[in-house]
Amino acid sequence: MFEAISRQGTHSVKWDEAKKKFGTDELLPLWVADMDLASPPCVQESMLKRASHPLYGYTMYPDAYYESIQHWMQDRFSWLIEKEWIVPCYGVVPSLNFIISAYSQEGDGIIIQTPLYPPFSSSVKHQKRRVLDNTLVYENGSYHIDFEDFEHKAKEAKLFLLCSPHNPTGRVWSEEELEKIIDICIEHEVLIISDEIHADIVYKKTHHSIGSFEKIMHHCVILNAPSKTFNVAGLNTSYAIIPDTRLRQAYRVEQDRSGISNGNPFGLEALMSAYKEGAPWLEELKEHLLSNIGYVNTFLNEHQLPIKAVPTEATFLMWLDCTGMGLSHAQLVDFFVHKAKLGLNDGKSFGQAGEGFMRLNVGTSQEVLKEAMQRLLSAYKAVC
Template sequence: MFEAVNRQGTHTVKWDESRKKFGTDDLLPLWVADMDLASPECVQEAIKKRAFHPLYGYTVYPEGYYESIQNWMQNRFSWKIEKEWIVPCYGVVPSLNFIISAFSQEGDGIIVQTPIYPPFVSSVKHKNRRVLDNTLVYENGSYHIDFEDFAYKAKEAKLFLLCSPHNPTGRVWNREELEKIIEICIENDVLIISDEIHADVVYEKVHHIIGSFDKIMDHCVILNAPSKTFNIAGLNTSYAIIPDKSLRQAYILEQNRSGITNGNPFGIDALISAYTEGAPWLERLKEHLLSNITYVKAFLQEHNIPISVVPTEATFLMWLDCKEMGMSHDTLVDFFVYKAKLGLNDGMSFGDAGEGFMRLNVGTSKEVLKEAMERLLNAYKEVC
């Protein structure tokens, strides 16, 4: 049974920064992508054990850190990786910035696929590169890639920032789609950078790690972390998997220039524990999240609220198509904040392609979601 933990007063972004973001403190925050559910007991115990030692100094990455990542990739994705491919990192977003600096020059084109996790676009702009937007096609309630446009954009691109599974749409790219992406990128000498931080939370589909495709293995960088899966984002522990030695050395050089090279002792032990003992907990978590997703969909349909749910194939983030509400986007945002008293992610923060959408985080208890849906229903009745 997964219960929501009271996080107020713990300096958490999702709850304690809610007023700053939304301008009011009387709403239910269901936005930033971490869960209100306790991390697995094995992780809690590992952190307690480490905290019991009274020194928290500079920390190296032990053998168990690498072995746990290797075993996780093998056991969950049938992908055998070598220890030397693994590069410890501070976080996926900093790594994106290091990669852009290491593998492109100012003015170079970088492909992204909006609607997309905002740092994909902001990282490109901050580094004075050009955003090449291969906007995903929304058709018949689901998303697919415009490969004709992708091939055209690839001709002037240096990098492709792939989000797999995709945030915020929840798409799990199938093998055929990934093979086509790989073919176009190889043909145009485009390096694939794949953010796979949501790979563990996939429901009925199969997640294919981009590096597991032999053709592209030496022309890609995979970024991952246990942070979303086990709700430990605050421990700032991620990793890159870079099979190609020259790419790996170039990345390490850029990361070293930043000065962000020390390990977090709590993050390291949490990662080892999660990847070694956390799999059974993860399966229970996925059942809970899928139940929450099913509940939200059924509630909207039962009460004839004109909001469509884009199929959530992965993640604990639901992408809600609210265009049938008949509101302008600004009015829609105000409706959720000031009428429904719900703090969701504004669809437009994911790019212009997010107009008319909102992102709902279901990583909480069923009781909290029930309260959220009742608030939504009452607000909808008021404006109808």
């Protein structure tokens, strides 16, 4: 069912910009966090139906849009949200910037947890705030939070940008971890901004939205979208869930100031159809992705490659610990690009804590992954 579809010539960032990014067109691109798998049939059908109407003008957000999000949150996460809490957005990254502007001032401290999706750090720096890095602790092959350091940083922070589930490490934060985060942030009056865009692709654990904890609901903003789940990132349709009236109004002021207020007619249809009919497809997708993750882990182990995958609890992104290869980071990047001819995300782009790591996108077919692993094995044998 899940076959990789050629995206070359479709203006795909992942494929058509690979040469520009890596300097060669010989590699297999497994970097940008979207999939090479078709969106679910319900999404395709809704888009075709909308396209059949020959007018694509300014578009409002209908009641069905809000109801779709409400039902999805209740069905998937047992979280009852009110319609007025939902603010339609263009994308999670623009929303991060609006949030930083709305809720902080130049020079304020903002906590992040590296290694981390790069726009978190860049958004803070671009708006002249201070990055307070509560670097995740990598120990015995997995990541955890240094809560002593987190509390120390919270004393001088205005906001905490939480990535939940975490990209790139694939961690799903436990209820206990989130409770600790919440208690510290409440004590030090730190607002929690939670990017939960990968929440739907969680495997053997349970995702708890930060907004579902009653004691923090008036001190948090949740950002989400169907983009990763249903492979519709190019439609630029996301949303914020902001239970607190004051915070919601402050956010709207910043977003309205940007001029981004109209809905994307195709993005609306994709969201509504995916959230209404896409759940069965999603369960099949998760099985496929879990099989891909298992294949990569088995391959690395069977061939005794000095690369260890950090346990992938969520997302279609694997975080590979390559420190066992004994290469400098520059040599590691060169090995993947020029020896293995694989286009992965450079771990160091996620912060200094990503040195010696690479991020692998397994949102493709197993045939593509087999080719990727054979390239990796052949390159390793050639240089070792």
